[in-house]
Amino acid sequence: MSTTDAGIPAITLTEAELDRYVTHGPTRGLLSGSGLPAGTDLLTFSPLRTHGLRTLADATDGPFRVADELRNRLVIGELLNPAGMRRESILLDGGTGELTTAYLFAPAEPRPFAPSLATLLRFAAVTEELAGLRGRFASLAGQYGPRTAAEATRRLLSLFEEDAGGEVPPYWKAAALIRPLVLVAGPGTASGLTLAVPARVLDQEFGHGRVTRFEEVDFPTTLTHEPTRCFLRETGLPEEAVLFHADTDVPLPTLREYFTEEYAGDYPLDELPAHADHLIRLGHLAEDNSLVVDGRTGAVLTFSGPEATLYPLNTDVSTLAFTLWLLHHERTIDEHLAHELTTAAYDQLAAAMLHTLSAVDPTGRAPGTDWHYWTDLFQDEAGGAL
Structure with missing residues (x-):
């Protein structure tokens, strides 16, 4: 050798x-x-x-x-x-x-x-071309949105089908259906957030009237991160997504206010994070996980009430919105293809989803992160998140 x-x-x-x-x-x-x-x-x-x-x-x-x-x-x-x-x-x-x-x-x-x-080797090479928006995908550079992602999927799937005689194995089918979804939202350079997620993208995915947008009076004084305030006002978050429910009873409470009001003395407030007044609750995930944003930095985290533990979730509200969009959209992909992937190659689908999420938000693989809600959720075949 x-x-x-x-x-x-x-x-x-x-x-x-x-x-x-x-x-x-x-x-x-x-x-x-x-x-x-x-x-x-x-x-x-x-x-x-x-x-x-x-x-x-x-x-x-x-x-x-x-x-x-x-x-x-x-x-x-x-x-x-x-x-x-x-x-x-x-x-x-x-x-x-x-x-x-x-x-x-x-x-x-x-x-x-x-x-x-x-x-x-050709399959791997063309998938890398997609990731770098070069070669057969160079014309898509600088373009973003659902149509751009759909065009990238069409090109990649067509190349796979041509090379495999029409019988694309599940791993590559997942790559063609999921990996191009990173093109749905462009970089949020002007907004001060990671991604520029247009409000219409959420409206189209979740339905008009099913995306919550907040007003200034809904924000506590400790939400001082202006890019977050702007995103919540103009783009918003879905009222309901896969395992996520937004707090639509405004104004938004701090984590301390939430536990004080909802648990009426039944929860030991000294177990809350020291900066609980700066953590604003946006909603909840499954199993008593509060979804909060740090009002000073814009970082999105989960707080487990039973464990009294705070975990990183997303870089900011823009990547949170993308994650919720990604989970919802995966379920809307052609039913036959989705069924094939979730039954015959769930782990390969989960890997494609994690690759796609980490391409825009590396929170789950950041040094020192010993547990990450989305990473755990994507891999939970028994829980049926995908």
Whole structure:
């Protein structure tokens, strides 16, 4: 095996290394010729550099029963899932060149991934073009909104279908349907917030009359962050979204006012955060989680009453609105496609959702963040959030 560090790092195998495992001609030619990049934004072939070619039976090394038809598949890489998610391995059929994915702790359920290594590399490359708005997506640079996102999905899905003979595997279908949604809202340079979320985007998604917009008299004096005040006045938040309910009984209370009034002495106020007067309650999530905004900085957090713990949630109200839009919109995607993803590849859909959210709001993967509501929610298949 050899690797090169000039340009794109490549992993190549010698004919002798391939002889025991790979008989498929085009696959042998690629692996012994141009080779594989050590990694892309979506996946890595570094297990090849670490372990060389090895069968699934060798990789699991006995603790799991591997079906006979899977024993000789080769473990050549891993999907780069968001932090905290288990990595799914990429398996190669040395006889046909086809690729599947499976978890090494559950190798009896491989899922289709790509008809060949060459196709897989093209899939990864074009998805990276989307992320960088270059190549076939360069014309979309600087454009934002639902129509732009829909056009990006159309282009990406068309490229996948062309390369896969119309049968796009679930992982790539999730990539085509979800990843372009980062284009719904542009940067909020002028607003002082992370994103510029037009009010019409929320109105179109949740329905006219179902988005709450506040007036100055609704804000407590401790809400001094002007970009937040402006967003809540002009753009607003949905009254109800997936597991979120806005506080429509105005004026908005501080966290201390809320617990004082709603619990009437039944909650120990000394367990509230020291700056509870600067935390303004915008609504609640499931399981007694108050959703609050820090009136001084605009940061959005959750406060768990039973645990008396404050957790980061979103960078600001603009990324909160985008998250609620993303969760709601995922449920409105074509029912057949959504059903296929949520039943056959829920974890891959969750990974695509987390990649999309973290592309505009890195709160969930910020250093020192040991728990994040949205990250936990997206991965909860039993809870049915997606």
